[in-house]
Amino acid sequence: MAITSDTKIQLVPNQSSSVLGKETVLLNYELGNYYELNEVGGFIWSLLQSQPVMSVGEIQTRILDEFDVEPTVCHDELMLFLDNLLREKLIETIA
Amino acid sequence: MELTTYYYTAYGLTLGSEISLPPLKEIGPGPVDVFIRRGKLALSPPLQPTKIYRAGLQAQFAQNGTEELWLSWAPLLSFKIVKGQEIIIDTVQTDEDILSLFTLSEAIGLILFQRGYFLLHGSAIQLQDKGVVFLGEPGAGKSTTVAAFAQKGVGVLSDDMVCIRVSKTEPPVVLPAFPQIKIWENSVHGLQLEKSEMSLVREGVNKFSWHESISFSEKPVPLKQIFVLTAPNELAGTIVQVPQHQIPIELLSYFPLADSLLQGKPLKDYFEKSITLAQTIPLVKMSRPANFAKLHEFVDHLKMSL
Incomplete structure (x- = not known):
C-alpha cells in the first residue's frame, strides 16, 4: 500500500537498535538482517521509538523543526526512506 | 568398570x-x-x-x-x-x-x-590488570603473538577461544580459559622458544603445545582493548581504529561456533552484548609485525604503553 502523509506507522517488535557515535545500528533479529542509519535516519528512528505510533506528516514536521531542509526535498526523501524501512520489514503501517 | x-x-x-x-x-x-x-x-x-x-x-x-x-x-x-x-x-x-x-x-x-557468555575466536593476554584480545583470520598470528607475550612473562588468558562476560551493569571481563598455547614449529624457532618445554599436538603436522612453563592468569580480568591482526603490509605496525558503529559487525565475524545458533532471541542477545562492548572497548586493526624481531618490539611497546 502506498504511504501518504496520513499513514500511521510503527516499529516492528522483532528489532533491536542502538546509537553508536553518530550512527544508529539496528537488527531485525527474526530475519537476521543488520542495518546502519545515518544521522537523519537515526533521528527518524528515535522518533518512532519515543512515540510508538506516528503519522508520516508528524514525522515530517519534526524533521523540518530539527534540520535545515526544503519541505519538498524533505517529503521526497522521507517517503523514500520509509518505503525502504517498510520493504525491509522494520516498520509497519497501521490501518 | x-x-x-x-x-x-x-x-x-x-x-x-x-x-x-x-x-x-x-x-x-x-x-x-x-x-x-x-x-x-x-x-x-x-x-x-x-x-x-x-x-x-x-x-x-x-x-x-x-x-x-x-x-x-x-x-x-x-x-x-x-x-x-x-x-x-x-x-x-x-x-x-x-x-x-x-x-x-x-x-x-x-x-x-x-x-550466556560472549565468545570470540581469538587469543587473550593479561597485561598488568588489563585484558587484551587478539582476533584475526586463521594464520593471522594470534597464537604466535600471545606466545611472544608469554615469553616475556605476560600472563596468558586463552588461546583459540576467548570468553567474555558482558553485562549491562559491570565492565566486561575476560575469563581465563586454561594454560595452553598452540603454535607452529616455525614460530617456536622464530621466537627462539625452548622446544623441550613443548609437546607435539595432534591437530596438525608440526604444531606444538606450550603449557607447563607459561604464566597463566586464573582470575577474570577487565577487558581493555581488542586488536584485529591482519596480514603484514607496507603499513606494518600502524594502527587503525575501527569506528564504533562498525564494531558489532566486526565482532560477529569472529563468532567461533555454528552460525545457526545466532537466530531469533540468541541473535538479539549477541547483538546487544556486542553493542555494550562497542560502547566501552576500543577495537583497532593492526597489520601483524612483519618478522619476529618486530613482534618482540611490539610486545615491549604494548607492555609499556597500555
Whole structure:
C-alpha cells in the first residue's frame, strides 16, 4: 500500500537498535538482517521509538523543526526512506 | 568398570570429567558446574555442516532450541551439550590428547554459549590488570603473538577461544580459559622458544603445545582493548581504529561456533552484548609485525604503553 502523509506507522517488535557515535545500528533479529542509519535516519528512528505510533506528516514536521531542509526535498526523501524501512520489514503501517 | 572422576577448572567453571583432560589444571573434588561423561547418543535432529574445521575434520551441528546441542566430528566422535551443565561424548576413542582437543574447543564453547557468555575466536593476554584480545583470520598470528607475550612473562588468558562476560551493569571481563598455547614449529624457532618445554599436538603436522612453563592468569580480568591482526603490509605496525558503529559487525565475524545458533532471541542477545562492548572497548586493526624481531618490539611497546 502506498504511504501518504496520513499513514500511521510503527516499529516492528522483532528489532533491536542502538546509537553508536553518530550512527544508529539496528537488527531485525527474526530475519537476521543488520542495518546502519545515518544521522537523519537515526533521528527518524528515535522518533518512532519515543512515540510508538506516528503519522508520516508528524514525522515530517519534526524533521523540518530539527534540520535545515526544503519541505519538498524533505517529503521526497522521507517517503523514500520509509518505503525502504517498510520493504525491509522494520516498520509497519497501521490501518 | 570403575570410573574415575577428574576435577578441573577452566573458563571460571569447575568441571567434573570421566575423561582425563591433560591441558587442564586438576583441583580437589567438590561440586561442579559442568559434568563431562561418556555416553551413547540417541538420534539427533538432522546435522548440518558448519564452517568449523579441526584436525582436518568438518564439524556438523544440530540443535533443539539452545538447551540441547549436538556437535559431530564424524567419524571420530560426537558431543551432546545440555543446558550449560553437561557434555556427553560418544566415541570409541581413548587417546587423551584427541579427546582433550575436541572437548576443550567448540564443545566447551557451546557450554559457555548456553551460559550466556560472549565468545570470540581469538587469543587473550593479561597485561598488568588489563585484558587484551587478539582476533584475526586463521594464520593471522594470534597464537604466535600471545606466545611472544608469554615469553616475556605476560600472563596468558586463552588461546583459540576467548570468553567474555558482558553485562549491562559491570565492565566486561575476560575469563581465563586454561594454560595452553598452540603454535607452529616455525614460530617456536622464530621466537627462539625452548622446544623441550613443548609437546607435539595432534591437530596438525608440526604444531606444538606450550603449557607447563607459561604464566597463566586464573582470575577474570577487565577487558581493555581488542586488536584485529591482519596480514603484514607496507603499513606494518600502524594502527587503525575501527569506528564504533562498525564494531558489532566486526565482532560477529569472529563468532567461533555454528552460525545457526545466532537466530531469533540468541541473535538479539549477541547483538546487544556486542553493542555494550562497542560502547566501552576500543577495537583497532593492526597489520601483524612483519618478522619476529618486530613482534618482540611490539610486545615491549604494548607492555609499556597500555
